[in-house]
Amino acid sequence: MNIHIHSAACISPGSSWEDLHEPDYAKVLDPRMLRRMSRVIKMGAAAAMDTMSRSESKMPDAIIVGTAYGCLQDTETFLSKMVEQQEQLLTPTAFIQSTHNTVGAQVALMLGCHGYNNTFVHRGHSFESALLDASLLLDEGYGMILAGGVDEATDTSRHLLHRFKVPAGEGSAFFTLSNGPRPDSMARLTGLRLIRDAGPDEVAAAADDLIRSSDTVSTPVDLILQGGQKGHPSGMADELLGERYAGAQRIAYKTISGDHPTVSGFALWMAADLLHKGSLDGKPVNKILVHNSWLERYTSLFLVEHA
Amino acid sequence: MDQGTIIAGCGVVTAIGLDTASCLDALSNGRDGVGEMQRLVSTHRGALPVAEVKKTNEELAEMTGMPGCINRTALLSAQAALEAVRDAGIDSFSGFRTGFISANTVGGMDSTEDFFPFYMKDPDSGRLRQVMHHECGSVTDLVAARLGIKDYVTTISTACSSSANAIFHAARLIRAGQLDIAVAGGADALSRFTLNGFNTLMILDAEPCRPFDEERHGLNLGEGAGYLVLLSDEAAKKLGTRTDVRLTGHCNANDAYHQTASSPDGTGSFMAMQGALRMAGLDPAQVSYINLHGTGTQNNDVAEGTAIARLFGESAPPMSSTKSFTGHTLGASGGVEAVFSVLAIRHGIMYPNLRFRQRMKELPFSPLTEFRSGQRISHVLSNSFGFGGNCSSLLFSAT
Numbered sequence: 045m046n047i048h049i050h051s052a053a054c055i056s057p058g059s060s061w062e063d064l065h066e067p068d069y070a071k072v073l074d075p076r077m078l079r080r081m082s083r084v085i086k087m088g089a090a091a092a093m094d095t096m097s098r099s100e101s102k103m104p105d106a107i108i109v110g111t112a113y114g115c116l117q118d119t120e121t122f123l124s125k126m127v128e129q130q131e132q133l134l135t136p137t138a139f140i141q142s143t144h145n146t147v148g149a150q151v152a153l154m155l156g157c158h159g160y161n162n163t164f165v166h167r168g169h170s171f172e173s174a175l176l177d178a179s180l181l182l183d184e185g186y187g188m189i190l191a192g193g194v195d196e197a198t199d200t201s202r203h204l205l206h207r208f209k210v211p212a213g214e215g216s217a218f219f220t221l222s223n224g225p226r227p228d229s230m231a232r233l234t235g236l237r238l239i240r241d242a243g244p245d246e247v248a249a250a251a252d253d254l255i256r257s258s259d260t261v262s263t264p265v266d267l268i269l270q271g272g273q274k275g276h277p278s279g280m281a282d283e284l285l286g287e288r289y290a291g292a293q294r295i296a297y298k299t300i301s302g303d304h305p306t307v308s309g310f311a312l313w314m315a316a317d318l319l320h321k322g323s324l325d326g327k328p329v330n331k332i333l334v335h336n337s338w339l340e341r342y343t344s345l346f347l348v349e350h351a
Numbered sequence: 352m353d354q355g356t357i358i359a360g361c362g363v364v365t366a367i368g369l370d371t372a373s374c375l376d377a378l379s380n381g382r383d384g385v386g387e388m389q390r391l392v393s394t395h396r397g398a399l400p401v402a403e404v405k406k407t408n409e410e411l412a413e414m415t416g417m418p419g420c421i422n423r424t425a426l427l428s429a430q431a432a433l434e435a436v437r438d439a440g441i442d443s444f445s446g447f448r449t450g451f452i453s454a455n456t457v458g459g460m461d462s463t464e465d466f467f468p469f470y471m472k473d474p475d476s477g478r479l480r481q482v483m484h485h486e487c488g489s490v491t492d493l494v495a496a497r498l499g500i501k502d503y504v505t506t507i508s509t510a511c512s513s514s515a516n517a518i519f520h521a522a523r524l525i526r527a528g529q530l531d532i533a534v535a536g537g538a539d540a541l542s543r544f545t546l547n548g549f550n551t552l553m554i555l556d557a558e559p560c561r562p563f564d565e566e567r568h569g570l571n572l573g574e575g576a577g578y579l580v581l582l583s584d585e586a587a588k589k590l591g592t593r594t595d596v597r598l599t600g601h602c603n604a605n606d607a608y609h610q611t612a613s614s615p616d617g618t619g620s621f622m623a624m625q626g627a628l629r630m631a632g633l634d635p636a637q638v639s640y641i642n643l644h645g646t647g648t649q650n651n652d653v654a655e656g657t658a659i660a661r662l663f664g665e666s667a668p669p670m671s672s673t674k675s676f677t678g679h680t681l682g683a684s685g686g687v688e689a690v691f692s693v694l695a696i697r698h699g700i701m702y703p704n705l706r707f708r709q710r711m712k713e714l715p716f717s718p719l720t721e722f723r724s725g726q727r728i729s730h731v732l733s734n735s736f737g738f739g740g741n742c743s744s745l746l747f748s749a750t
Contacts, residue, residue: 139548149739166488
């Protein structure tokens with residue numbers, strides 16, 4: 045795998061990482077469309093349009109989105125009205141915007157893009173499945189792919205997730221990807237693994253295998269983005285990886301981004317950003333291993349290297 | 352150009368039958384599944400006909416060996432997916448990299464919408480069990496566990512084209528050498544949420560639907576599930592499965608016109624069909640039969656029909672919408688109709704488009720009105736066009 049990341053954009057409520065913030069959406073999105081967009085669509089569309097604005101190619105060949113929860117606010121709005129009004133006199137807007145593919149569809153509409161358009165909705169592997177699909181298309185000859193992940197939190201989802209003891213973060217991250225180098229490439233995705241129900245040893249073994257399979261096996265990993273949860277098997281996986289790649293710096297990125305099913309998008313954005321800069325705290329950064337875990341069931345590993 | 356991906360098995364459950372044999376029997380005898388709401392509880396009962404699977408959740412749970420308290424989408428999914436694996440003659444996936452690529456649009460909404468009134472009164476009330484599998488991906492995980500598949504499991508949700516996209520994502524993975532076997536398709540259960548949603552769009556017919564008819568008034572919502580088992584050539588050889596049908600073409604294009612309406616000239620539909628044919632290296636004239644998306648709405652049928660007229664010109668093949676039998680099964684429709692398409696090739700049959708009376712004024716062709724057997728079916732095009740402009744077409748061929 046040797047996927048070039050040309051541009052990347054991220055929206056995250058976390059405020060402690062450099063210039064991360066929720067943008068003035070009116071600067072990135074058409075105000076007429078903005079009026080009718082719910083928050084998750086704004087987050088996804090803004091990140092998508094922002095990354096496109098920094099890509100030299102203005103039309104992707106494919107748009108692929110990952111979202112575990114889809115459009116929660118619109119779903120809730122329609123459900124509530126349906127209950128309150130006993131299925132009478134309902135209006136369509138919230139229903140239309142509630143389908144999981146709305147973000148991908150809105151981006152296609154804004155760009156006038158007739159190309160391949162897909163949405164993956166598989167919990168903690170939603171964004172990863174989108175990346176995997178992108179890699180398959182690139183191998184088949186697609187030129188440039190716009191791929192990303194987005195998930196929102198609403199008052200209701202926060203409350204319900206709290207009852208389930210599940211983190212209720214939110215955010216979006218979008219990337220332009222291609223198979224060939226471009227002058228403005230930020231970084232390369234050189235490895236991707238999706239693993240289900242894996243213990244720490246299995247994760248460490250998969251990371252080993254991922255790195256061994258890359259072209260740059262002799263270059264050391266110099267940074268690990270750790271997405272496990274302390275006190276849980278995923279936290280142990282983080283520690284094992286830290287021991288295995290002892291020379292690498294480490295960042296527990298969820299202290300910055302919070303946690304949600306597609307937060308690995310944030311991690312990939314962070315990796316691409318750091319590789320583009322080339323260093324962290326004065327030390328070189330050329331090869332990053334990202335470990336993400338969601339609900340102790342959905343593990344993913346990315347290998348991201350300098351362009 | 353490779354020869355396509357082997358389809359070794361299919362499984363289906365709809366309003367017209369609980370498996371492929373009973374669905375085929377209904378299709379060949381003109382027996383549709385549209386009628387008055389029996390199971391779904393809604394104030395629209397009696398006013399809006401639907402196409403329900405004629406089993407309760409408890410009955411489906413017993414048939415599939417799934418827990419009784421889970422949502423209906425998962426139960427329907429399990430019913431069809433299990434049949435597909437049996438139909439392929441596969442006893443065990445051991446030794447093969449196997450994936451389950453499923454699709455749905457409602458997830459566990461049929462259960463969530465029962466929970467929600469309690470939540471609205473008091474956010475700490477309501478049984479969490481009713482919402483724990485709300486997510487689309489959670490439904491897939493439940494069925495993956497029942498099937499015993501864990502190497503790669505994912506879920507796609509692109510409205511009415513969902514399970515068509517799932518099927519060819521699976522084919523891609525097999526072609527790329529990342530999987531040996533994949534069970535792919537989709538499911539959706541009827542829910543008040545979707546019934547009311549579609550009702551607000553004013554595209555539901557208060558009578559049984561009439562796809563591709565000049566006097567059509569909209570769609571009937573249905574429910575169900577349809578899955579295929581796809582294999583690499585090597586896996587097929589090792590397992591000794593049938594190899595008589597292949598997925599030889601597929602294409603996903605976006606209409607990029609409007610969130611819910613299709614462009615009048617069917618741009619996305621045209622591109623999807625053309626792309627599938629191109630991939631298979633076929634001329635339009637070589638298509639034996641088109642299984643239409645054919646929902647019965649004013650908009651879809653004219654857009655789809657126009658796109659077909661543009662692509663096929665004078666040589667449009669026989670075509671029909673089996674939604675006249677099963678209703679529109681939403682996220683399941685791509686999978687259900689893929690199964691019907693595969694069966695058309697296997698059995699040399701073509702299905703009628705029920706309740707057709709008058710050709711649409713915009714189109715130079717009419718759909719089939721009677722069931723045909725003893726046909727030589729070489730290539731079948733199956734269309735799935737959804738909200739968000741998501742248009743997908745699958746091309747199946749006799750090997």
